[in-house]
Amino acid sequence: MDLTGKGALVTGASRGIGRAIAVALAKAGADVAINYAGNEEAAKKTEELCAAYGVNTLVIKADVANAEECKTMIDCVKEHFGKIDILVNNAGITKDKLMLGMTEADFMDVINTNLKGSFLCMQMVSKLMIKQRYGRIINLSSVVGLHGNAGQVNYAASKAGVIGMTKSAAKELASRNITVNAVAPGMIETDMTAVISEKAKEAMLGSIPAARAGKPEEIADAVAFLASDRAAYITGQVISVDGGMGI
Numbered sequence: 001m002d003l004t005g006k007g008a009l010v011t012g013a014s015r016g017i018g019r020a021i022a023v024a025l026a027k028a029g030a031d032v033a034i035n036y037a038g039n040e041e042a043a044k045k046t047e048e049l050c051a052a053y054g055v056n057t058l059v060i061k062a063d064v065a066n067a068e069e070c071k072t073m074i075d076c077v078k079e080h081f082g083k084i085d086i087l088v089n090n091a092g093i094t095k096d097k098l099m100l101g102m103t104e105a106d107f108m109d110v111i112n113t114n115l116k117g118s119f120l121c122m123q124m125v126s127k128l129m130i131k132q133r134y135g136r137i138i139n140l141s142s143v144v145g146l147h148g149n150a151g152q153v154n155y156a157a158s159k160a161g162v163i164g165m166t167k168s169a170a171k172e173l174a175s176r177n178i179t180v181n182a183v184a185p186g187m188i189e190t191d192m193t194a195v196i197s198e199k200a201k202e203a204m205l206g207s208i209p210a211a212r213a214g215k216p217e218e219i220a221d222a223v224a225f226l227a228s229d230r231a232a233y234i235t236g237q238v239i240s241v242d243g244g245m246g247i
């Protein structure tokens with residue numbers, strides 16, 4: 001994959017899957033803007049890993065659920081790199097609870113970050129991409145958005161919403177040489193899954209034909225492919241990277 005000269009923005013790139021995506025894009029030659037919500041030290045570590053590939057980098061704090069902060073972030077990335085060719089909507093949170101105990105705030109916080117945040121960034125960046133007549137947008141969904149999961153009504157709704165939004169935006173933007181795709185990871189080893197109990201993890205592992213959790217780099221490889229010109233004719237798709245969990 002050659003992304004030399006491309007400008008990329010990865011949301012939630014301080015840790016986990018987002019960090020691996022930022023590094024994979026930098027390794028392929030793209031300049032990378034690393035967004036984070038609060039963990040500046042981790043974001044700077046991601047920047048160090050990206051800069052080792054000789055690309056331009058930018059670390060930028062913004063809450064993707066906040067429209068004003070998204071606008072400031074996107075203006076700043078555009079000013080820094082001159083363009084945004086690749087947007088990866090990766091920032092995400094969980095607030096797991098069985099539905100009967102889930103508060104309205106638990107529901108809305110997850111929707112606002114995972115779904116509204118992806119919408120805001122996608123809407124603002126696609127305006128630039130339309131002018132450029134080029135763009136690659138990759139949204140992080142989840143196996144849970146495709147199949148549901150007890151204790152994750154809020155998260156499943158946000159990730160299923162991301163899929164609907166991806167397909168609709170793909171139809172709106174295809175004629176402008178902009179592709180919009182989603183990647184649906186299964187169970188990946190990050191801080192997000194580190195909080196799952198050993199018992200629940202064992203049950204999940206039992207449902208994965210590959211019999212192991214995935215690594216953030218395995219998601220990043222799929223994202224880097226979708227960001228490349230080799231994926232120019234793929235749009236509106238959901239690529240599961242889950243060791244067969246969703247079969």
Ligand code: NAP
Pocket residue numbers: 011012013014015016017018035036037038039040042062063064065089090091092093113117140141142143184185186187188189190191192193
């Ligand atoms: P993670 O390790 O918990 O990292 C979350 C990242 O999102 C961090 O960089 C965090 O920034 C950032 N973030 C959270 N809220 C934000 C906000 N409001 N604005 C901007 N950034 C925000 O998560 P992960 O496991 O890497 O997950 C990454 C994506 O993959 C998520 O969309 C998740 O839903 C999806 N996914 C993960 C799995 C899995 O098994 N891990 C499976 C399916 C899908 P700070 O460091 O500053 O807090």
